[in-house]
Amino acid sequence: MPLSIDAIPTLESNYVWALHDGRHAILVDPGESDAPLRWLSENGLALGALLITHHHWDHTDGIDGILAKHRVPVYGPDDERIPQVDHALQEGDRVDIDVPTAHFEVLSVPGHTSIHLAFFGHRLVLCGDALFSVGCGRMFEGSPGQMLASLDKLAGLPADTRVLCAHEYTVANCRFALSVEPDNEDLRERAREAEAIRQRGEATLPSIIGAERRFNPFLRTREPSVIEAVRQHEPGCGDDPVEVFAALRRWKDSF
Secondary structure: OOOEEEEEEEOOOEEEEEEEOOOEEEEEOOOOOHHHHHHHHHOOOEEEEEEOOOOOHHHHOOHHHHHHHOOOOEEEEOOOOOOOOOEEEOOOOEEEEOOOOEEEEEEEOOOOOOOOEEEEEOOEEEEEOOEEOOEEOOOOOOOHHHHHHHHHHHHOOOOOOEEEEOEOOHHHHHHHHHHHOOOOHHHHHHHHHHHHHHHOOOOOOOEEHHHHHHHOHHHOOOOHHHHHHHHHHOOOOOOOHHHHHHHHHHHHHOO
């Protein structure tokens, strides 16, 4: 049976992703417990597992409260900062969950944090704060080279892969991206679409990898239009993709 996908809004901008088969659910990156527990109860679903991408509090603070109600396996990074993880994972591992039936490949995508995982399967990727729609995460612990390599890995997934990232940042990301590529028609359409979706109070996610390649500037650091925009903003920047990415991220951080 195909897995259904729901985005549970939590905190200021987070989504806890819920994957379910109508009876059992998987929850991803619970930054708090009340909203996910309420969602499970309202939908009459039993919890089968938790998936965790990285250690930041807004992805982990709800783990204990959920485990107090549902004793389930916790899959996540081999990181002492997430002591609740009892199935520690790294690049190349595979996650096989019985209920609901789900299978994921584990990708290591450091950059936002020094240890960060993504889960790929069922034509979707659960990527935490590594990749956002029309953006990417800040580099709190990793290097530009690490972050670009992680984004390249995600961009290399099949074009129809759905992007389930952990924050609703799309409208703000579009504003920045338009300052980089104002003539990108795919980006302008994404911006219009995102504004309309948010005005309806709906989620702009999931996005699609193939679409992100066309309008996400952080996946386009080898494109002449992005290189030229970065050079205009930061004279002296070369055309090496890591150098361009680092300058682009600095631009976004100060935008």
